[in-house]
Amino acid sequence: MVSKYLILVIIFLTQLISIGVNASSSSDNIKGGDSSSKTASQKPTKTSWWPFRKSQLDNKQQFTQSKIEIDKNAKEPKNILVGSFVGGLSHLRPSLEICKILIERGYKVSESYSQMYRNVALVAPGNFTSHANYPSIKQYSTGPEHNTKELSSIYQPIFEKPYDYNSFFLEKDEADNQYLERYEIYKQSTIDFKPDLLLCDLLNNEACFDVAWKFKIPSVGISSSLSRRTFAPYKSDPIYGCHSNMENESFIERFKCLIIRPARFLYESRQRIISLNEKRVSVGVSPISSSLERIKNSLFLADTFFGFEIPHPVPPLYQEIGPVMQDSYPPITPEISSFLSSHKRIMYVSFGTQVYTTPENYAILLQSILEAIDRNIIDGIIWSLSGLEDFPSTISSSDETQLDTSEILHNLYTHIYVTNSSSGLAPQVSILEHANTRVFLTHGGVSSCHESLYTGTPMLILPFAFDQFSNAEKLEEQGIALKLDKKNLIMDDIVRKIEFLQLDARVKVNLKRMQVLAKINSKRKYRAADLVEFVMKASQLNPKKFKYDDDDGNEIVKESVDKNVPNNDEGKKSTEKESNNENSGETSYETVYNSSPPEQPIIEDIYEWLLKEWITPDTRMGFIRGKYLDVYGTVLTLLLSLILIAVWACWSVVSFIVNSVASLIEGKLKAD
Structure with a gap:
């Protein structure tokens, strides 16, 4: 044991001496052979170690400077537009808590707390008055405050009668009737506020996602549940007259709740989707085949958590971030x-x-x-x-x-x-x-x-x-x-x-x-802020492609790079363009938002490149390939073929044996 420690000490001293020698020789090589350098080299405790240590300090300083530069670039001002159909603090709290975290990260040093919120705007009904936790928020009102008592023709049957998908459609139809008005408000607020990201409450809020699609701005969906966003066969919804957890239900109930009742719901929804698509086309938004199509590849945040939800697999694009709680609450009177x-x-x-x-x-x-x-x-x-x-x-x-x-x-x-x-x-x-x-x-x-x-x-x-x-x-x-x-x-x-x-x-x-x-999961609102921050930053690191047709009908693809990521090869042109825009009193952002969009935008989802790290391959492979049904089908076919061959071989062998025995017996009988 003593000899082992002795060997380790010797190795350590040898390494120490070799470092000193190397440092000394490098110092001599750098300074040359003059008398001053020789004199300096005779002081190993100071000079022979200094170049080695100085290089370490220089590297550290360079690393620190580059890190500070990265952080500085990362905290450029961003505008976030929050949208909600219903409004009210209970619906807005998760979105506003996320925005509060993002704003504090970027501006808590340079600007006062009340001034931070000029970078967040709200599209919602009523008048969202200043709240102790969320002061000074700019609002674009979509109309009077949502009041279920005043809308008794819709909500009285919902609250007083058994709740099913017919009750659900009462509120959905009212929201669809307001689509064009809300779309125009979202459009005008987008042109005015110039958001870098739209944070859209999912409930009856198609206009928010459609405006994001129209202007090619990243959008993030947020809701209180994953009930209709993710699929697990043992999960259902009381809206169908089923239990949320079908674990202990009979075969008949499971069959009804997985196939029949959802099919009826989709059938009832079909005409409503067609009607809403007609309104979309009238404002230049492409139609969709289902309510999930517009946001299938976008980030979706759910104000819920494991323990509260029925356990089930969740794709990477769907993130549980709840329960989102405020940092402080009003005291008791x-x-x-x-x-x-x-x-x-x-x-x-x-x-x-x-x-x-x-x-x-x-x-x-x-x-x-x-x-x-x-x-x-x-x-x-x-x-x-x-x-x-x-x-x-x-x-x-x-x-x-x-x-x-x-x-x-x-x-x-x-x-x-x-x-x-x-x-x-x-x-x-x-x-x-x-x-x-x-x-x-x-x-x-x-x-x-x-x-x-x-x-x-x-x-x-x-x-x-x-x-x-x-x-x-x-x-x-x-x-x-x-x-x-x-x-x-x-x-x-x-x-x-x-x-x-x-x-x-x-x-x-x-x-x-x-x-x-x-209490543990309530900290995940910071994780939500991280994800939203990534979406905003990622959107500025990718070219946005537009498609035009020239006079001869030939397709031209034009790429426009975000203003915060200038092209080095065209830096001079970019600077001249910005200067011209400033002289004309018009910024590049105003040019983008106020000018007409391309006549024929490329039919591609910006999230396919924006969130490519989170999109699972099966969504691009199609249903059969994505679920590996072709592979499983081939394996099943091979297994069935092998079984059939084995059965045929056994049948042939048995038939041969039986026929042989029968022939022998028959020959013996004839001989007798």
């Missing part, structure tokens, strides 16, 4: 704080800002709440009203006493505290995070579900429409929530479920597990 402190077992009730139900359902819910309080299952309720509710004037308590609901709504009932949207939204996250909040009665919107999981609060879910049914099923399957039926609300069932969610030990364990997942 003094009035709510006082109520929370004086009650130890509180149920928080909120159905969002756009959902409402029937007066009969509100009566049953109030009766159930009063019954739960009388049984001492809970001792307090905080109900956040959106202003859309239509409560009955009176309700009956368990002892048949008639109660005036106005007393409850005006906080004259000791155990119930009601907040109203007219005085500002309730600080939901802060309420859920309070130790005395034991249960959350919610509609099951994805934002509310994420916030409840993040704070570890069990949920009693009353879904009304959209993805709320799927969310309720998935959370109930995880053992952290129970769901109610809007068409069959029963007081005893509600009270029993409120008690179960507070007392069951498995619910508490499952909640802790999901809370850990939610």
Whole structure:
């Protein structure tokens, strides 16, 4: 053992001496043979090591300078246009959180916080007022604020009747009717704001993606779910009258939910796609065959996470980035704080800002709440009203006493505290995070579900429409929530479920597990910002090709390189062109956006080169080759052929043996 260490020490000293000798000889070779160099070479501790060390420092300095230069170029100003059909903070939060991260990365040193947001603009209904987390955002309004109560002809059947694909088409048809108006707003905002990227909320927002296609600007889709974007045969959707997870369903149900009901949905969608394509053609946008065609090769971000979603394979272009949470939330008001402190077992009730139900359902819910309080299952309720509710004037308590609901709504009932949207939204996250909040009665919107999981609060879910049914099923399957039926609300069932969610030990364990997942995955909004940043940068590193026809009908392909990546061979021409543009009061970007697009743009998806690192080969190979059906079919044919040959050979051998034996027996019989 000692000899081993001795050998290592000798080797180390030998290497050290050789380095010194090499450094000394290189110094002598550089400086020549004059007396000054000889004198210097006699001081090995200083001079013989210095050239070697100096070269290291020079290399490091060059590397540092190049790195700084790269970072400087990487942080050039970029404009992001966020688009949403519905609007509202719950739909906009994921997009705005991503934009906030990108802006802080690029501008936190040189500009004040409020000035950063001049690089983000919003296309959405209503007037998005300055928010504590997202101030000073430029907005191009698409019309009045989305109000489901004012659109009762559409949303009343959706909220009050069983939700299926016919209900889905009610909202879809309204969105399609507004397509041309929204397309023009997106077009004008694109010309005015000159975005480098469009961040489009997926819900009924075809105009956003079509404008991105028209102007050849990268677009990134964002939504709260992957339900209809990815395929797994064991996954379905309550919109078809099926369960989200078909794992335990019978063959008949699995067949219906995989083949028959989706086929009916596609059949019903077909005429709507044709009608929308006619509007596309009228504004110079090419028609598509399905709602996924325009974005099949673009980046898609889903505000969801594993644990919340049913496990299934996800292609690289589809990225789960949720739950997207804000960095800070409004604090509890003094009035709510006082109520929370004086009650130890509180149920928080909120159905969002756009959902409402029937007066009969509100009566049953109030009766159930009063019954739960009388049984001492809970001792307090905080109900956040959106202003859309239509409560009955009176309700009956368990002892048949008639109660005036106005007393409850005006906080004259000791155990119930009601907040109203007219005085500002309730600080939901802060309420859920309070130790005395034991249960959350919610509609099951994805934002509310994420916030409840993040704070570890069990949920009693009353879904009304959209993805709320799927969310309720998935959370109930995880053992952290129970769901109610809007068409069959029963007081005893509600009270029993409120008690179960507070007392069951498995619910508490499952909640802790999901809370850990939610908090870990909430950091992925930074990953989302990375991906969006890559798309913006990649779009500037590739030539954009356009196709023209000359007077003789011959095809001409012209390449235009992005303004931030000048061609070195044509630097002088580029500079002269920019100078001419400046003199004429027109920038290159204005020329691109304000001039008419090419008469015949090349029919190719810009994402085929923009996101080539993420596009899986099977999408380019076609269905048969991409799924290797030709290879599997050949293997199956060969196996069947071999089996048939083996069967034929066995049959031939057996037949030969049988015939031979029969001939022998027959010959013997004849001989006898």
